[in-house]
Amino acid sequence: MPDPISWAADWPFYAMTFALSYLLGSIPFGLVLTKAAGLGDVRKIGSGNIGATNVLRTGRKDIAFATVMLDGLKGTLPVLAAFHFGGPDQAVTAALAALLGHLFPVWLGFKGGKGVATYIGCLAGCSLYAGLGFGAVWLAMAFALRFSSAASLTATFATPFILVALNQIQYAEVFGLMTALIWYKHTPNIQRLLSGTESKIGKKS
Numbered sequence: 001m002p003d004p005i006s007w008a009a010d011w012p013f014y015a016m017t018f019a020l021s022y023l024l025g026s027i028p029f030g031l032v033l034t035k036a037a038g039l040g041d042v043r044k045i046g047s048g049n050i051g052a053t054n055v056l057r058t059g060r061k062d063i064a065f066a067t068v069m070l071d072g073l074k075g076t077l078p079v080l081a082a083f084h085f086g087g088p089d090q091a092v093t094a095a096l097a098a099l100l101g102h103l104f105p106v107w108l109g110f111k112g113g114k115g116v117a118t119y120i121g122c123l124a125g126c127s128l129y130a131g132l133g134f135g136a137v138w139l140a141m142a143f144a145l146r147f148s149s150a151a152s153l154t155a156t157f158a159t160p161f162i163l164v165a166l167n168q169i170q171y172a173e174v175f176g177l178m179t180a181l182i183w184y185k186h187t188p189n190i191q192r193l194l195s196g197t198e199s200k201i202g203k204k205s
Contacts, residue, residue, distance in 0.1 A: 013086060014093055021078035021094040025101025025118060028108055029070040030055045033063050051113035053148065068117045074098060075121025083125070092174040095122035099178050103185055114185045116152045119178060123159060126171050133162040146200040149189035156182045 030050040034042040039058045042050055046057040052068035075098045082094035102118040104110040124131035134155045141151035156179040163172035183190070192198035 010086075014090070017078075017082050017086065017090050017093050018097040021082065021097035022101040024074050024078050025098030026105035026107060026112070027070075027074060027101075028105055028112065029074070030067045030113065031108070033066055033070075034058060034060075037063055039063070049113055050108070052117060071102065071113070071117035072121030072124075074102070075118040075123075076125040079122050079125030088126075088170055091126055092170060095126060096174055096178060098122055099181060103181060114152075114189075115182050116156070119156060119182055122178070123175065126175075127163060127166060127168055129166055130159060130162045130168070130171070134159055142201060147193065147198055148201050149186055149198060150193055153183060153186055153190070 028050045030042050030052060034040065034055055037060060039060065042055055042058065046054045048054070052064045052071065055067045056064035058064075075095065078094040078098050079091050082090035099115055099118050099122060101112075103112045103115050105112045120131060120134055123134055137158045138151045138155040141154045142148060145151065159179060160172040160176040163169070163175060189198060
């Protein structure tokens with residue numbers, strides 16, 4: 001976590017980093033892109049989520065791909081910018097704020113997406129090797145279980161441990177908190193996994 005002495009001296013910079021990162025993270029690209037493509041309000045179909053998985057239910061793979069890429073970049077870009085200007089303390093501030101923006105966007109009554117794309121975007125900005133580790137765990141679990149949600153939950157759970165193994169303790173602490181937020185937003189998925197009603201990859205829900 002940010003050093004208390006550093007934070008006390010530079011709190012305006014931290015506040016600006018948090019605010020700008022939150023605002024960027026809160027842009028609901030899934031909703032914006034589907035409306036721009038004439039597909040209506042993505043919140044009114046499927047799960048009602050604004051993320052790429054629900055966007056895919058419109059039948060537009062290109063829009064879903066653009067959504068996941070932009071949702072990832074809105075995590076990566078503020079983290080890289082914050083690291084450039086303020087180092088690791090600012091980077092983790094930006095990462096947490098960007099994820100909070102996606103999960104709880106002010107524009108949508110604080111009802112946002114589930115955050116996996118933004119989480120991995122933030123992670124890649126903080127630690128490329130940890131991002132690759134996340135990807136490896138996700139792919140292995142998706143192949144083994146055929147559940148996207150289970151793969152995401154497992155990969156986020158593994159992320160703090162990967163960061164500890166890379167001796168990036170500060171990042172591990174913040175991504176531990178971010179993982180808890182991802183799991184909270186996946187509560188319905190966890191319930192469906194436990195009841196055996198979660199949709200598998202490649203099957204319509």
